[in-house]
Amino acid sequence: MVESTTTMSKDDIPSLMTAAHQNGYGEAFDVLTLAYEVPVPRQLSSNQILVRVYAASINPIDWKLLNGNLSLIIRPSFPHIPGKDVAGVVVNVGSSVKRLKIGDQVYGNVHNDEGAYAEYVRGKESQFALKPSNLTMIEAAAIPLACETSYQALFIKTSPSVGPKSKVFICGGASATGWFAIQMAKAVGAHVATTCSQGNVSLMEKLGYKIIQEANEMTDDPQQLLVIDYNNKNFGEVLQDQNYDLVYDCVGGEQQWLAARRILKRGGQFITIAGDDPEASISLNTVFTLGPRVLSRKLGSVFGSSHHSYMFHMISTSYSELDHMRTAYFGKGK
Ligand SMILES: NC(=O)c1ccc[n+]([C@@H]2O[C@H](COP(=O)([O-])OP(=O)(O)OC[C@H]3O[C@@H](n4cnc5c(N)ncnc54)[C@H](OP(=O)(O)O)[C@@H]3O)[C@@H](O)[C@H]2O)c1
CATH class of the missing domain: 3.90.180.10 (Medium-chain alcohol dehydrogenases, catalytic domain)
Structure with a gap:
């Protein structure tokens, strides 16, 4: 309408x-x-x-x-x-x-x-x-803030950009950012898995993919979406050593990074938009405690002590991306 x-x-x-x-x-x-x-x-x-x-x-x-x-x-x-x-x-x-x-x-x-x-x-x-x-x-x-943030994370900040055959894990599939990310990653043919609460599995079903909740049911079927109930299972354990290219974190908290490291391939990327403190209560205390921890992850990924790259992504607004989202996704009903 x-x-x-x-x-x-x-x-x-x-x-x-x-x-x-x-x-x-x-x-x-x-x-x-x-x-x-x-x-x-x-x-x-x-x-x-x-x-x-x-x-x-x-x-x-x-x-x-x-x-x-x-x-x-x-x-x-x-x-x-x-x-x-x-x-x-x-x-x-x-x-x-x-x-x-x-x-x-x-x-x-x-x-x-x-x-x-x-x-x-x-x-x-x-x-x-x-x-x-x-x-x-x-x-x-x-759409704008949530979708553009995820668009940038998947297609601009990730190198190589998410495409067919990419293995992408999205923390928080029921969040607005996660919800858009699932659909954009699926639209380009990526293999996608995500977390949400059991109560939101029905929300995932509305996306029209074949929802599976057991990792051993995964096949090459591009229509599949693996959904893990984060209250019952740790995705790091469930998908240990599954060589994901990208973990896109829309939830925040250190546990997302710790679990992600177990499933990423060597050289894989972790991109968070919420950081270690999802409440983003930025105080001097946070600067002195979380700051060094995040910095050491970043330095570890740059200088090689970590096998995975770590990035905190902050949206930057761009009309051309909003235009591209309209023509490539929403205008085509994707
Ligand atoms: N850096 C940036 O530029 C940027 C841009 C946009 C958003 N953000 C940040 O990104 C975060 C997400 O934003 P949003 O708008 O997408 O949030 P949202 O729509 O409010 O997402 C809330 C959802 O997160 C899910 N969730 C909570 N804890 C979870 C967990 N441990 N595992 C999996 N899912 C969990 C919940 O789903 P269930 O009901 O299934 O638990 C809840 O429905 C926020 O912290 C926001 O501030 C940052």
Whole structure:
């Protein structure tokens, strides 16, 4: 279903809007309010666009920023409009914007700039791409951050890039990032295995692959997806010495790395997007404890004391990747 959107002229853009306001660090109920007379960010730099928001989604980074876990490195001034992932319609463009135009339906991730939980959001043209036309605004708003992160991990940060015959293990297949990663890896013909809780095996079945839960049932059938219930089994034990090319960690915690080392081939890659501390409570204590541990893994992989490479991947936004995700995957119903 594609919902109808109204075309606005620049003159129709109001001066005030409703937006969520974060007034400090803490639980959502304590620090979030709805503000009704917030100035619409109508002034645009030459490379910016103004988007009327139809849908915005919530990612773990939103609550990590809300409760102050990341306040050592990202410090918004309050009140702050939260939210990153968004889908909507372009209502104005800066003077050097060429790719997008007023009336375009777009999706994007405004990164750490301005918040999407508002009626209008301003962002750089480069943070947005045309929305897949076969998806609703709500569906499209759920894509950018999670899908682009996984796209980059599988196809840009992994060398050689994931392709047919790659053996890929995804920690956390029921997470948004894991869910997209499974589908993109399968779409290019990779052999994929993943972890999730038993309760989410039915979610995996909705993907349409042949779900197996026992490693000894694995064949060369590209339609198979091995799902391991992480509450009952350690994937490192189940798949010991199975020579995986890549373990993509969407869960975090040291145990993912320890288990991954048992299943990776010599020279295989471990890419985490959550690191050792999934809560990302970055404090001076974390810097002094987790920092050296992660650094030694990284150095070990560079200087050869470890047989596997270790990488912490942080998303960088790119419209061309959002475009490619639309044409290569969502537009083709993959
Ligand atoms: N570095 C970056 O640029 C970047 C970008 C995006 C996200 N992230 C981070 O990556 C992580 C995942 O993000 P997301 O949006 O995909 O999260 P999400 O959708 O909120 O994922 C939550 C899911 O993780 C699963 N899970 C929890 N513990 C697990 C375990 N031990 N083993 C397997 N699955 C487990 C749970 O599934 P079950 O119900 O099956 O247990 C839960 O449904 C977050 O920490 C997020 O902050 C980082």
